[in-house]
Amino acid sequence: MDEDRRTRTIAPLPAPGRLSILAPGSAIGERFAVLRVLGSGGWSVVYLAEDRELGRRVALKVLRADRLSDAAVTRFRREVAIARDASSPHLVRIYDLGTAGEAIYLSMEAIEGESLRQRLARGPLPVAEAAEVARQVLLGLGELHRLGIVHRDVKPANVLLAAGGTVKLADLGLARPFDRDATRATDTEALVGTLDYLSPEQALGEEVGPASDLYALGVVLYEMLAGELPHAAKTSLGTLIARVHRRSPDVRRRRPEVPARLAALLRRLLDNDPAERATAADALPLLARIAARPDRC
Numbered sequence: 001m002d003e004d005r006r007t008r009t010i011a012p013l014p015a016p017g018r019l020s021i022l023a024p025g026s027a028i029g030e031r032f033a034v035l036r037v038l039g040s041g042g043w044s045v046v047y048l049a050e051d052r053e054l055g056r057r058v059a060l061k062v063l064r065a066d067r068l069s070d071a072a073v074t075r076f077r078r079e080v081a082i083a084r085d086a087s088s089p090h091l092v093r094i095y096d097l098g099t100a101g102e103a104i105y106l107s108m109e110a111i112e113g114e115s116l117r118q119r120l121a122r123g124p125l126p127v128a129e130a131a132e133v134a135r136q137v138l139l140g141l142g143e144l145h146r147l148g149i150v151h152r153d154v155k156p157a158n159v160l161l162a163a164g165g166t167v168k169l170a171d172l173g174l175a176r177p178f179d180r181d182a183t184r185a186t187d188t189e190a191l192v193g194t195l196d197y198l199s200p201e202q203a204l205g206e207e208v209g210p211a212s213d214l215y216a217l218g219v220v221l222y223e224m225l226a227g228e229l230p231h232a233a234k235t236s237l238g239t240l241i242a243r244v245h246r247r248s249p250d251v252r253r254r255r256p257e258v259p260a261r262l263a264a265l266l267r268r269l270l271d272n273d274p275a276e277r278a279t280a281a282d283a284l285p286l287l288a289r290i291a292a293r294p295d296r297c
Helices: 003-007 070-085 116-120 127-146 210-226 236-245 262-268 280-292
Strands: 032-040 043-051 056-062 094-100 104-111 112-114 159-164 168-169
Touching: 032 056, 056 070, 070 094, 070 104, 094 262, 112 116, 112 168, 116 159, 116 210, 127 168, 127 280, 210 262, 210 280, 262 280
Parallel strands: none
Antiparallel strands: 032 043, 043 056, 056 104, 094 104, 112 159, 159 168
């Protein structure tokens, strides 16, 4: 392949460091051909790419050049290690970790569809659809929790809605075992870009566990139903402060047709006390019933 095909980029985004986006047709090593950009974040850029070696399309998460560090590489390795142990149709599959020149990448299952963040840009979801999305995310979380892992970054951008109706939870880069030493939320990476969905205990740097993921799922469910965050303020920090100090609002004030039992479950998911929060065992049966027959709940 010509050298200019290997290095061709479009204009850099207006961000610190050396962040640039590869143009369609660019190559990452000999194995991957970039088809289009799927998204970018604080740590990486994600491309839809053709894996020439295996003859399939993959999502290729490439570590940003301006974020290259031992910590970033460790995060990538952690994501692969967790994904290899987890087995659920509701978690995005990760194939491998590799390098091509200076690029460090993860190759992952490519999902045909959209993120929940993209879907929410068109407005709130129907009640049954919101319940079904929450149910499937909870099944993915259940597999992580079974392995002793807390996700720590449940948010609409990490919820992928496949074209066939399957919902998958992505991005295990912040995931950790939930023990006393490994789940402190005071490290910088746990807070960047996730303030709107942090549980109170995570925001305060306290121990986190499965209940913290359930709180974040509660925030996502509230947003799916109401079209806005609970305790919505002018800034993410203001929203977070309100969340720590106030009780969760009743979603029916924004969406009166939400079934009373679902509204009650949502209040329990958003309880500030992790010990009082609804569990997966509480939530799954009700979410399944509402997804099937919202008029009967």
